[in-house]
Amino acid sequence: MKILIDAFGGDNSPQEVIAGTVAAVKERKGFTAVLVGDKDVLDVHISRYGYPQDRIEILDAKQVITCEEEPTVAVRKKPDSTICKAFKELKENDDAMAFVSAGSTGAVLVGATLKLGRIKGVARPALCPILPTLSGKNVLLMDSGANADCKPVNLCQFAVMATVYAKALGIENPKVALLSNGTEDEKGNALCHEVFPFLKECKEINFIGNMEARDIISGDADIVIADGFSGNIALKSLEGGVKTVLAALKDAIYGSCFGKIGGLFLKKRLKGLKDKLDYNKKGGALFIGVNKPVIKAHGSSKRLAFKNAILQAVDYAEFDLADKITESLVNSGLADAK
Amino acid sequence: MKILIDAFGGDNSPQEVIAGTVAAVKERKGFTAVLVGDKDVLDVHISRYGYPQDRIEILDAKQVITCEEEPTVAVRKKPDSTICKAFKELKENDDAMAFVSAGSTGAVLVGATLKLGRIKGVARPALCPILPTLSGKNVLLMDSGANADCKPVNLCQFAVMATVYAKALGIENPKVALLSNGTEDEKGNALCHEVFPFLKECKEINFIGNMEARDIISGDADIVIADGFSGNIALKSLEGGVKTVLAALKDAIYGSCFGKIGGLFLKKRLKGLKDKLDYNKKGGALFIGVNKPVIKAHGSSKRLAFKNAILQAVDYAEFDLADKITESLVNSGLADAK
Numbered sequence: 193m194k195i196l197i198d199a200f201g202g203d204n205s206p207q208e209v210i211a212g213t214v215a216a217v218k219e220r221k222g223f224t225a226v227l228v229g230d231k232d233v234l235d236v237h238i239s240r241y242g243y244p245q246d247r248i249e250i251l252d253a254k255q256v257i258t259c260e261e262e263p264t265v266a267v268r269k270k271p272d273s274t275i276c277k278a279f280k281e282l283k284e285n286d287d288a289m290a291f292v293s294a295g296s297t298g299a300v301l302v303g304a305t306l307k308l309g310r311i312k313g314v315a316r317p318a319l320c321p322i323l324p325t326l327s328g329k330n331v332l333l334m335d336s337g338a339n340a341d342c343k344p345v346n347l348c349q350f351a352v353m354a355t356v357y358a359k360a361l362g363i364e365n366p367k368v369a370l371l372s373n374g375t376e377d378e379k380g381n382a383l384c385h386e387v388f389p390f391l392k393e394c395k396e397i398n399f400i401g402n403m404e405a406r407d408i409i410s411g412d413a414d415i416v417i418a419d420g421f422s423g424n425i426a427l428k429s430l431e432g433g434v435k436t437v438l439a440a441l442k443d444a445i446y447g448s449c450f451g452k453i454g455g456l457f458l459k460k461r462l463k464g465l466k467d468k469l470d471y472n473k474k475g476g477a478l479f480i481g482v483n484k485p486v487i488k489a490h491g492s493s494k495r496l497a498f499k500n501a502i503l504q505a506v507d508y509a510e511f512d513l514a515d516k517i518t519e520s521l522v523n524s525g526l527a528d529a530k
Numbered sequence: 531m532k533i534l535i536d537a538f539g540g541d542n543s544p545q546e547v548i549a550g551t552v553a554a555v556k557e558r559k560g561f562t563a564v565l566v567g568d569k570d571v572l573d574v575h576i577s578r579y580g581y582p583q584d585r586i587e588i589l590d591a592k593q594v595i596t597c598e599e600e601p602t603v604a605v606r607k608k609p610d611s612t613i614c615k616a617f618k619e620l621k622e623n624d625d626a627m628a629f630v631s632a633g634s635t636g637a638v639l640v641g642a643t644l645k646l647g648r649i650k651g652v653a654r655p656a657l658c659p660i661l662p663t664l665s666g667k668n669v670l671l672m673d674s675g676a677n678a679d680c681k682p683v684n685l686c687q688f689a690v691m692a693t694v695y696a697k698a699l700g701i702e703n704p705k706v707a708l709l710s711n712g713t714e715d716e717k718g719n720a721l722c723h724e725v726f727p728f729l730k731e732c733k734e735i736n737f738i739g740n741m742e743a744r745d746i747i748s749g750d751a752d753i754v755i756a757d758g759f760s761g762n763i764a765l766k767s768l769e770g771g772v773k774t775v776l777a778a779l780k781d782a783i784y785g786s787c788f789g790k791i792g793g794l795f796l797k798k799r800l801k802g803l804k805d806k807l808d809y810n811k812k813g814g815a816l817f818i819g820v821n822k823p824v825i826k827a828h829g830s831s832k833r834l835a836f837k838n839a840i841l842q843a844v845d846y847a848e849f850d851l852a853d854k855i856t857e858s859l860v861n862s863g864l865a866d867a868k
Contacts, residue, residue, distance in 0.1 A: 326774060326777075326778050337711055340711055340718060340719040341720050371763065373678055373758070373762040373763065379678075380678060380759070381678040381759040382678075382679050384678075404766050405762070405763040405764075405766035405767040406766040406769050406773070407770065408767065408770060409771070410770065410774055420711070421719040421760065422760055422763050424711040424743070425743040425760050425763050425767070426743075426764075428743035428744040429743040429744065429746065429763070429767030429768045429771065430767045430770065431744050431771070432743060433747070433767065433768040433771025433772045433775075434771045434772075434774070435744070436664060436747055436748055436772070437771075437772050437775040437776060437803070437807065438775060439664075440664050440803050441775075441800075444799035444800060444802075445796065445799075450795045450796070450799075453795045454791075454792040454793065454795030455795075455796070456792070457788045457791045457795065458782060458788070458789055458792035458793070458796070460788075461783075461785065461789055462779075462782060464782070465775070465779065465782055468778075469775065469778075
């Protein structure tokens with residue numbers, strides 16, 4: 193099994209990507225890591241590491257799509273980019289099983305949809321990160337940003353796809369909630385009102401009703417469904433809120449002698465707290481609905497995040513999500529939705 | 531000047547409302563507090579306090595609208611409710627200048643719009659809380675939940691109204707951002723795309739472009755504009771994120787002896803951090819666009835939050851927002867929007 197990795201995606205590429213890749217092959221057997229990027233540059237960097245030589249390959253790609261480029265244009269005009277080469281390889285080679293990138297989100301999503309193709313029956317693929325919670329429970333948020341405008345049928349499909357994914361992660365009978373501005377059935381905007389009865393009727397999911405944003409990481413749901421605009425706002429607000437408090441806590445500790453002493457006593461526990469809420473630790477967000485697993489890592493990912501995203505890709509490659517998703521969409525009567 | 535206060539609104543009414551009211555009249559001269567609610571009950575409670583007798587009055591109202599009731603129905607069917615009586619008084623009595631309630635948000639908004647009436651030129655009033663930030667800067671988020679579905683013209687009006695409000699709060703040339711799923715001009719959902727060029731052209735506001743949700747409480751903007759659904763999600767996600775970390779911090783401190791010792795050294799600074807991010811301290815959210823200031827306090831408000839909300843109402847009563855908002859809407863060509 194080959195896992196393709198965008199060696200030139202993210203703020204810390206290629207160094208941290210390579211370090212994470214080396215760490216991943218050392219930690220787990222049973223796959224080959226394929227770094228996609230400029231071979232000349234990669235050869236120099238990788239020669240500094242010791243690792244099992246047959247476990248890391250390089251797929252040469254001389255171009256890079258930046259975050260500033262318009263995704264659709266860039267994917268069309270840069271066939272030799274890391275992203276386009278990776279999707280071509282995924283499409284043509286049965287051995288190539290998944291792709292990890294911390295590069296331009298737009299280009300990864302456009303490339304995946306156009307080059308790799310959608311799973312049969314899926315109208316719109318969507319991003320589904322795993323949110324960190326203090327209890328250690330996994331909460332999936334879908335869509336977290338791929339589709340800014342959604343139709344009701346898209347949200348229904350997200351619920352079905354995320355349920356298949358959650359089951360693959362080992363969550364039994366995952367609870368699905370609809371992100372809304374209140375918990376009562378009649379809350380929500382026009383889209384929520386339209387989608388609510390369909391979610392309630394859908395036999396393939398375990399729908400528990402509307403959920404307020406404040407309960408996403410502390411509530412009952414395993415899966416929270418939203419259009420990509422609202423989901424993105426929820427994700428980034430949570431991230432911003434957590435980050436702000438942790439930064440303030442750091443200031444409180446390092447801002448005075450008393451603080452430093454207090455910090456020493458609390459060190460281990462605060463580290464545990466920070467680790468639990470660290471988005472990087474979770475690896476990346478799965479782009480669900482395309483034919484092979486595509487994992488979008490955070491642009492600021494470092495070696496640990498890359499290692500985790502690669503190991504995540506290895507796991508997901510074995511999930512066989514595509515067939516299960518098609519089956520579940522057919523069973524729920526959603527397979528022909530446009 | 532009379533400030534009306536819903537004595538039976540919120541989880542901790544009427545005790546905490548009364549305690550907050552007494553604290554407010556003791557702290558600030560120049561206004562009379564009017565507690566709206568069942569006179570028999572209020573007389574008993576208030577007799578326990580010492581306070582300047584001529585500073586607190588009671589407006590008898592025997593009914594209460596609960597959060598479970600459908601707002602439009604409840605406002606129509608309960609004319610003797612605290613909310614309906616208060617708005618009647620505000621409408622008919624020039625001396626009655628503002629209203630504070632921690633009761634049903636829906637009923638307060640419906641009551642204000644129907645009974646008190648919209649400011650001339652305003653199509654949709656909206657909720658505008660002041661978000662706490664670590665820097666101490668005030669950030670206004672409008673709409674945070676009154677209008678789940680908005681048209682572009684509503685968002686433009688929100689920007690103009692919030693700008694008038696921010697100036698009244700002493701913010702010079704307040705910076706306005708549009709809540710979106712990215713910072714680039716072309717980001718956003720269909721509504722953002724429609725509203726962006728209008729915000730850019732509007733001479734009455736200082737528009738600085740799109741803003742991601744993670745930057746709301748740490749970014750450049752003084753005002754963040756959103757439809758009420760997205761704004762509500764941002765507000766509650768931030769609240770959830772901050773709350774989760776603070777709760778975990780408490781666990782870290784009280785969960786072990788080392789933690790407790792560390793907590794002692796950090797006590798003062800952690801208290802400062804918690805205070806800064808406490809939504810209650812800010813009082814309540816102003817419902818902008820109706821003829822007199824209406825302040826919606828958090829349902830879980832305690833005496834301090836009520837005191838602050840009442841003092842906020844005293845300040846706002848002197849702002850003369852209505853005329854300034856109409857003038858600004860006329861100047862921006864938005865006064866006749868429907």
